[in-house]
Amino acid sequence: MTLKYKDELVRSMEFLAEDPRTIFIGQSVAYSGNAIYNTLANIPLDKKLETPVFEDVQMGLSIGLALEGYVPVTCYPRFDFVLLASNQLVNHLDKIGHMSKNKMLPKVIIRTSVGAKTPLDGGVQHTQDYTNEFRSMLKNVNVVFLEEPEEIYSTYKHALEREDGVSTLVVEKGDFYNEK
Numbered sequence: 001m002t003l004k005y006k007d008e009l010v011r012s013m014e015f016l017a018e019d020p021r022t023i024f025i026g027q028s029v030a031y032s033g034n035a036i037y038n039t040l041a042n043i044p045l046d047k048k049l050e051t052p053v054f055e056d057v058q059m060g061l062s063i064g065l066a067l068e069g070y071v072p073v074t075c076y077p078r079f080d081f082v083l084l085a086s087n088q089l090v091n092h093l094d095k096i097g098h099m100s101k102n103k104m105l106p107k108v109i110i111r112t113s114v115g116a117k118t119p120l121d122g123g124v125q126h127t128q129d130y131t132n133e134f135r136s137m138l139k140n141v142n143v144v145f146l147e148e149p150e151e152i153y154s155t156y157k158h159a160l161e162r163e164d165g166v167s168t169l170v171v172e173k174g175d176f177y178n179e180k
Helices: 005-017 035-039 055-067 079-093 131-137 149-161
Strands: 022-026 048-050 071-076 109-114 141-145 167-173
Touching (some): 005 022, 005 035, 005 071, 005 149, 022 055, 035 109, 055 079, 079 167, 131 141
Parallel strands (some): 109 167, 141 167
16 A cells, blocks of 8 residues: 555544644644644644744744643644744753753654645745754654654654653645645
């Protein structure tokens, strides 16, 4: 059986939703508006927290929820929007273990996508890939780029099940939702 990129994303999100600690946070997680929404269609509404456009606050909220024992799956429809959350991501989530002498190890799963260029090009504000830049900036957050469908489920499963307090930034490729 050939695995499809989008189908593996759906399967992975359903797996994550089975864990009572997970909560899905972001723009268009509860209401249609982007491709990530379509991968969350089978997730119960009570596991979703729709946010307005306030990316930095969304990341801060995700960190706070993680400190309270939740595992937020915080969704940013485009990697370009993660730039707006980089203060919380780089200066707080990535450094909190060090700053607290490993007394605080919040686990957040950050989900984003490099915007699709086909069939419609989202333009330069919505299609940039900052994977290498974030790998360079983040020392304690695992950064994974999902190239092949076979990598998707195991990546999200590992992000949820790891017990070392490490958060994960998962980068999907929007063009692959329909191509692979």
